[in-house]
Amino acid sequence: DVKVTQSSRYLVKRTGEKVFLECVQDMDHENMFWYRQDPGLGLRLIYFSYDVKMKEKGDIPEGYSVSREKKERFSLILESASTNQTSMYLCASSLMGVGEQYFGPGTRLTVT
Amino acid sequence: DQQVKQNSPSLSVQEGRISILNCDYTNSMFDYFLWYKKYPAEGPTFLISISSIKDKNEDGRFTVFLNKSAKHLSLHIVPSQPGDSAVYFCAASEESNFGNEKLTFGTGTRLTIIP
Numbered sequence: 001d002v003k004v005t006q007s008s009r010y011l012v013k014r015t016g017e018k019v020f021l022e023c024v025q026d027m028d029h030e031n032m033f034w035y036r037q038d039p040g041l042g043l044r045l046i047y048f049s050y051d052v053k054m055k056e057k058g059d060i061p062e063g064y065s066v067s068r069e070k071k072e073r074f075s076l077i078l079e080s081a082s083t084n085q086t087s088m089y090l091c092a093s094s095l096m097g098v099g100e101q102y103f104g105p106g107t108r109l110t111v112t
Numbered sequence: 113d114q115q116v117k118q119n120s121p122s123l124s125v126q127e128g129r130i131s132i133l134n135c136d137y138t139n140s141m142f143d144y145f146l147w148y149k150k151y152p153a154e155g156p157t158f159l160i161s162i163s164s165i166k167d168k169n170e171d172g173r174f175t176v177f178l179n180k181s182a183k184h185l186s187l188h189i190v191p192s193q194p195g196d197s198a199v200y201f202c203a204a205s206e207e208s209n210f211g212n213e214k215l216t217f218g219t220g221t222r223l224t225i226i227p
Contacts, residue, residue, distance in 0.1 A: 092155070
């Protein structure tokens, strides 16, 4: 059974804190993605990675960075969390060249 | 600029009837389309897809229709069941250096099936 796991289901952080969200997939997928989901805005792509150490900006990369040191792991970093980064964060993975993405359960981040 | 639009935020359908969810897109380069289903507190799960070379794809109770000239796709669920109550997202991609890997999602439609 394919699996994408995210390190936390719920997270509460303070403004200005550095936040790490971790994602691990066990399907040997080349591609990994980070999205945020907000009411009325759907899923918006923050960053994606098509190979180890490779990354591409998505539609809303401002305020975020990513790291992919191993094929199975993709981290999203909020350098200095702000209240407008309160959201549901979803990680996904897919095979190279294939549109179908497999999603993790999400991390609901609240920044106070 | 919302390239993929789902204009109905919510839809209620009687159990056993047909559910029709709609999606419009503006980017004529999109050539692959997908529907995802999302339950609360879970990640989206893939439901069905269609390539632009087709106008219909069926999988059990789910059928996706694509009208390229109108830049419109729809998802039909028949018969609708209570377990179909969820948020449905349509997504689209265009051929790029990364294949059809990068998806653009719509805003979602919350489907409620009334027993």
